[in-house]
Amino acid sequence: MEIVDKLLRVNLSSGAMESAALPEAYRLLGGRSLTSRIVSDEVDPLSDPLGPRNKLVWAPGLLSGTTLSSSSRISVGGKSPLTGGIKEANAGGETGIYLAQAGYRAVVVEGEAAAWQVLVIEADGSARLEDAPAETMGAGTSAIAASLFARYGQQAALAICGPAGEQGMLIAGVTNTDKERRASRLNARGGLGAVMGAKRLRALVVRGNLRRAPANAEPERWKDAAKAYVKALREHPSTARFYPDIGTAGVLELVNKLGGLPTRNFAAGQFEGAAKISGARMRELILERGGEGMTTHACMTGCAIRCSNVFADAQGKEIASSMEFETHGLFGSNLGIDDFDAIAHFTRLCNDLGVDTIETGGAIGIVMAAGLVQWGDAAAVMKLLDEDIRRGTPLGRIIGQGAGIAGKVLGVRRVPVVKNQTISAYDPRAIKGNGVTYCTTAMGADHTAGNTIAWRGDHLDPQGKVALSRTMQVASTLLDLFGFCNFARGLMETARAAFVELVNARLGSDLTWDDLERHAVELNRLEIDFNRRAGLGPATDRLPEWMTAEPLAPHNSLFDVPAEEMARIWDD
Amino acid sequence: MGRLNRGDEPAAGGGTIRVTVEVFMRFRGQSYYRGEEEVPAGTTLGELATHLGLADDEAVAWILGGRYRPDDTPLSDGDEVCYIYRSEGGENKQQK
Numbered sequence: 097m098e099i100v101d102k103l104l105r106v107n108l109s110s111g112a113m114e115s116a117a118l119p120e121a122y123r124l125l126g127g128r129s130l131t132s133r134i135v136s137d138e139v140d141p142l143s144d145p146l147g148p149r150n151k152l153v154w155a156p157g158l159l160s161g162t163t164l165s166s167s168s169r170i171s172v173g174g175k176s177p178l179t180g181g182i183k184e185a186n187a188g189g190e191t192g193i194y195l196a197q198a199g200y201r202a203v204v205v206e207g208e209a210a211a212w213q214v215l216v217i218e219a220d221g222s223a224r225l226e227d228a229p230a231e232t233m234g235a236g237t238s239a240i241a242a243s244l245f246a247r248y249g250q251q252a253a254l255a256i257c258g259p260a261g262e263q264g265m266l267i268a269g270v271t272n273t274d275k276e277r278r279a280s281r282l283n284a285r286g287g288l289g290a291v292m293g294a295k296r297l298r299a300l301v302v303r304g305n306l307r308r309a310p311a312n313a314e315p316e317r318w319k320d321a322a323k324a325y326v327k328a329l330r331e332h333p334s335t336a337r338f339y340p341d342i343g344t345a346g347v348l349e350l351v352n353k354l355g356g357l358p359t360r361n362f363a364a365g366q367f368e369g370a371a372k373i374s375g376a377r378m379r380e381l382i383l384e385r386g387g388e389g390m391t392t393h394a395c396m397t398g399c400a401i402r403c404s405n406v407f408a409d410a411q412g413k414e415i416a417s418s419m420e421f422e423t424h425g426l427f428g429s430n431l432g433i434d435d436f437d438a439i440a441h442f443t444r445l446c447n448d449l450g451v452d453t454i455e456t457g458g459a460i461g462i463v464m465a466a467g468l469v470q471w472g473d474a475a476a477v478m479k480l481l482d483e484d485i486r487r488g489t490p491l492g493r494i495i496g497q498g499a500g501i502a503g504k505v506l507g508v509r510r511v512p513v514v515k516n517q518t519i520s521a522y523d524p525r526a527i528k529g530n531g532v533t534y535c536t537t538a539m540g541a542d543h544t545a546g547n548t549i550a551w552r553g554d555h556l557d558p559q560g561k562v563a564l565s566r567t568m569q570v571a572s573t574l575l576d577l578f579g580f581c582n583f584a585r586g587l588m589e590t591a592r593a594a595f596v597e598l599v600n601a602r603l604g605s606d607l608t609w610d611d612l613e614r615h616a617v618e619l620n621r622l623e624i625d626f627n628r629r630a631g632l633g634p635a636t637d638r639l640p641e642w643m644t645a646e647p648l649a650p651h652n653s654l655f656d657v658p659a660e661e662m663a664r665i666w667d668d
Numbered sequence: 669m670g671r672l673n674r675g676d677e678p679a680a681g682g683g684t685i686r687v688t689v690e691v692f693m694r695f696r697g698q699s700y701y702r703g704e705e706e707v708p709a710g711t712t713l714g715e716l717a718t719h720l721g722l723a724d725d726e727a728v729a730w731i732l733g734g735r736y737r738p739d740d741t742p743l744s745d746g747d748e749v750c751y752i753y754r755s756e757g758g759e760n761k762q763q764k
Contacts, residue, residue: 333727338753349692350752353731376692376699550754552729552736650734 109207126158128576131173141630157579161196168192178287189272189281190253228298237279258450261289265496284452313604321597328591346375356526369434387412425521426457432471458499458518515540532565538623714739
């Protein structure tokens, strides 16, 4: 059977729309591979990322929309207004599965609208633009979601531009709704929510019934491969036990023990309050409190890993979903805050503003380092989010431009960014493989491009970290291509053949694992080439200088992986 | 406090060391455990993990003094060993 997936192209300036078969050149691409390829092919690297010549591309993975667990992640790509380079931001939630079931491998949004629009895609793939409801202007993502679900029905997935994106803030992401229709799963990184806002696209609404899984070219082959994948998923300790039990927050104690947990604007690598904001403590609190709290929860239909959670207050009423390690790191230890309820409220507010918790936590860390707010002052952080950012006060706008700009405006020299993007909650002086990833991926400081934390070796030793980062970057690129969650990475070792078979069964291809790895390397080179053409030279592929000179407690470590070695990471 | 005998070798006072063990998972009836173990001098990190019943769990990592160390690293008196779940997928058994 020939597989015909489609590409939807929408021009917001003219209102023109075209739905057509995916070009043959893109047949084997999905997720990040497809967003980056389209951006590289169609966006002038010198274009203004917030101008009409930039494009915003949505792409589910190659295997998205199927019944496979954890396979329906959604990639959003474009030129980043935060880094100035190519960007792909990845999210869970329902957008990926709905879009894939509507038959789309990609949606390309071009131009900019004169008035705020909603792009509606029906289950049969037909699409139209409608004026955004007036009540969504200036509203939080929860209120926007409520308005759009009321208007378009409950059987839909939403990708929303929230109030931060509406104000052009570079901390803004694209907010997706989860299975229970919470606006809570973000394509967070790189300021792509500001691109959506600049285009005046309020939301993508994808309607459907979740009963139209994409066809596979070879159904029998698919059945066998799917069986092998599910078996591996059920047996692997990460996917069978770790993530369902304590979610991503479970990694906090590990990073703290290894001395890499950002503490008070990356001034130390261990936080005295780590036990209070750990994954284990989170689980205990959720179980103690009961009510609406859930220790395990699926953010998308069909996910068996269920790393998400719902955190409730002492009365059992939901505060936020989902509590994640990066938020605990950047809004907890990085700000000197060890109050779980406060971090839950920050999560809720960030979801409602539609902002990246890493970039926002990093920027607030700069505000604290500048002495404008005391370390550990949770009430002040709440005000920064709910008043300053939401209303766009001068301080809110400074934070809204991210840690790099905040550092320049406030005169703080120690700013933890690579390509102007805040470093994730793994300090690269202690987790050196991640430092290599931050420097060498085209995406800026983004752990999701190749996280090395699971490697059971000495993370302080600079030896071998370039090779380790490359291995993890290749794996992450492939997971993004497939549409799988990053937490399926362990299965690539135990069930590698199943991954290859799934792709081949879906597409009717005969790719090998080597083919896939080669593709991942080529994609990374393509993305770097875009950055070079955008003016991001090799000098931007490095950590801030102070991370090579200021020792990090408790190991007094510096980042010391040789730059010349990193520069050769994508050589054969 | 736990005690490890190595084979038939008696764990005599002069031939033993004490290490602090921290376990970030359910262990000995507690969700978080911290305690001391007395082990024969020369006991390695891997042998201690076996003694504690944690060596066979692929999901568990052990950290000595804030760093991953190879299995055959000998322990010293006063060492702190931490047992904790790894995460983020990704197998790599280079040092285990």
